[in-house]
Amino acid sequence: MQLFPGSRFPGPGPRLYAGVDEAGRGPLAGPVAVAAVVFDPARTRINGLDDSKQLTAARRETLYARIVERALAWQVVLIEAEEIDRLNIYQATMLGMRRAVEGVAHVAGFARIDGNRVPKGLPCAAEALVGGDARDRAIMAASIVAKVTRDRIMQRLHDEHPHYGFDLHKGYATPAHLAALAAHGPCIHHRRSFAPVRMALESRDPGPGTRVPEQQLVA
Incomplete structure (x- = not known):
């Protein structure tokens, strides 16, 4: 666990903190989604929260609706493939986490982030919690919000490009x-910095001076 300088729950008032998690670091296509969720400790707990990977798609959708209705604040940030390629997936994820925390910093004075790294430049104190998506309810909620948001986007991308099977x-x-x-x-939604995509692109490159047929260029 990594703790940044400052008290664990700085600032006056209730102990409000943001749970932060991501979905979609590993795929070859689509964005990485990062969510931050702040729960009100005075409200009734949501039953059934868990790491999003342990839940069915239907259960995630049900919990998503409850989370966004009951959360004191929540934010989802999407980092698209082009930005992932420009930054690399690690830096893109850190950027998404920073933006997500910024979106709820007016409510939360602290952030608890799934993993073993805390992004630089956060607007509040923070700690990294390894396995947090199975240990902390706010991080569980963030994992669900990020996963559901990203899955919905991939369904839309499937509608645009059905031959890839994104759904x-x-x-x-x-x-x-x-x-x-x-x-x-x-x-355009594939991450060209990822080896399988780069190899597929190179295998279709006929070399300099050769015109690529339009049907080989997928927009």
Whole structure:
């Protein structure tokens, strides 16, 4: 656990803190989503919270609705593929966490972040909590909000590019996704800095001076 300087729950009033987690660091396509959730300790607890990976899609949707209705504050930040490629996935995730915390800093004086790193430049004190998505209720909620938000986006991307199967694998490197990459090449939502996407792009590059047929360029 990493603790930044300052008291654990700085500032006057109730002990309000933001739980922070991400969804979508590993996929080859789509954004990484980062959520921050602040619960009001005076309100009734939400039953059934857990790490989003341990829940069914239907259960996540149900809990998502309860979280956004009962949370004192919540924020979701999306870092798109282009920015991921420019920064790298680690720095993009740190940026998303910082922006998410900034979105709830008017309410929370502290942030508890899933993982073993705290982003630089946060507007409040923070700690990193390894396995936090299974140990802390606010982080569990953030993991659910981030996952549901991202899954909905991947469904929309599937509607735009149905041949990749984003609705099924959510951009992860499944055999079906890799086969679609080989057949169609990457689209604008693929992360070109990720090796399988880069390899698929290079395998379709005919070299300098050769015109690429329009059907090989997926927008």
